[in-house]
Amino acid sequence: MSALPFAFLVHPRARIAEDLARVWRPLGRLPEGVVERAVRWLPLPPFSMARVHLPDEGPEPVGHVVLVPFGARHLLGEPHEGRARVGRAIDHAARLGAGVVGLGALTATVTAGGVTLRDRTDVGVTNGNAFTAAVVEDQLLTLLGDAGRRRVAVVGATGSVGTALVRLLARSRAADELLLVARGAAKLGTLAAETHRRVPTAVSTDLHDVRGCDVVVLLTASADALLRAEHLAPGALVLDATQPRNTSPKLLDERPDVTVVDGGVVAVPDMRLRGGNIGLPQGRAYACFAETALLGLDGHQGHFSLGVPTPDQVDHVRHLAGRFARHGFAAAPATSFGRPLEERAAVVAGAR
Structure with missing residues (x-):
């Protein structure tokens, strides 16, 4: 199968202003309370905060990091609204041409590990938990x-x-x-x-x-x-x-x-994010992110890990990591x- 672009969803964590400053630095100078209320109450759309490049795979980005503008406590405290915002972010990822979308951090939790998204047929979804485990x-x-x-x-x-x-x-x-x-x-x-x-x-x-x-x-x-x-x-x-x-x-x-x-x-030494970052140095990724990238590189179609990953899914994504080992995809030091x-x-x- 040919490689397909992927998208990975992220959201601001406990300190919203600090996290959003990775996208636009002036936001880090605003009081946390102001940014927190803005993210909670304003109808902010999801957007691609970074493009993911693997030079050996060609000049075009292999994926996008899509920001869900809703904080960690918002997602846990208001799961219905959180699911709606995750859904809109997946819509955005589909418009970007993503074949598979990975659920980062609490976007997986609020969708029951992606189970609430299993009826989507326009894109595949994975919670990234097989490779994380x-x-x-x-x-x-x-x-x-x-x-x-x-x-x-x-x-x-x-x-x-x-x-x-x-x-x-x-x-x-x-x-x-x-x-x-x-x-x-x-x-x-x-x-x-x-x-x-x-x-x-x-x-x-x-x-x-x-x-x-x-x-x-x-x-x-x-x-x-x-x-x-x-x-x-x-x-x-x-x-x-x-x-x-x-x-x-x-x-x-x-x-x-x-x-x-x-x-x-996970270490992926030649991977580069252009735009924002996910709170890790260049060449590092969270395993759930890496699982999404591996599925994209493999041209995977349809859903992968929803809910609890099976041992077969763990073994499969380990196989993919070996297949694409030229990029790294192993536990970082x-x-x-x-x-x-x-x-x-x-x-x-x-x-x-």
Whole structure:
């Protein structure tokens, strides 16, 4: 199949003025409250904030980043309006010629992982969660290395990425024990019954219970930092694959023994965004973005990952990453709040 243009949807996160300044710098000088109210109440249309180029694929852009002008708290607090705005953004992507549209951050959450969009026939939709689960598993395996006892907590375990990741970890037996944390006890019990045959699995609806774990993987959908110092065991490793992220840099000041790693980030060295940016350096992308790009490069038609991705979808997108490995599409070197992990280790060592 021939490559097709793709589009990836983004939205302002917790600090709306700061995020919109990536599109137009003067917006960053306005009071946050003013920008927040404008985004909430004005009928702002979606627009292409950046064009995505891969030079080896030719001079034309391979995709677009489309901004949904609605903040993270707006999307979670007003899901009906949020779905309407996501729908208009997909309409815009279709007019740009996109063959597949990826749902970034909370645009996936508000559409139930894209399930509410399954009746669309003009474009394919993916939530990007198959490759996100694959990349987070790869990162986790690298970080665990040859560690001894490995009790891993997955927070947001019953969500789309969380469920896929838990199944992958059970398949690979990468963890000695799993703790699944989410709000809904019934879904937790069902998932744990499925994985317990391969890996001893416990469940909890209380975030404080992750204090008994060596590693915490964050996959929740929230506009705020949820994980705090009191939740973590001494020397804990946190892999935060959320957007908006659910950890704050303050956590490292309060708990210098803890390591926080940015999850779900992929290296695509020759990729360039012209226009705005998605909050990552050039040559870096979120795994959900990368999944959309891979499907576009493959000329995929129709929907891909809606709701919880299947193991076959995870394996397929991993195959695509291998097929297009000349561009990268592998987990990026580990960073902590955007800084190389080695820098963070040096800071901690210096403090001692």
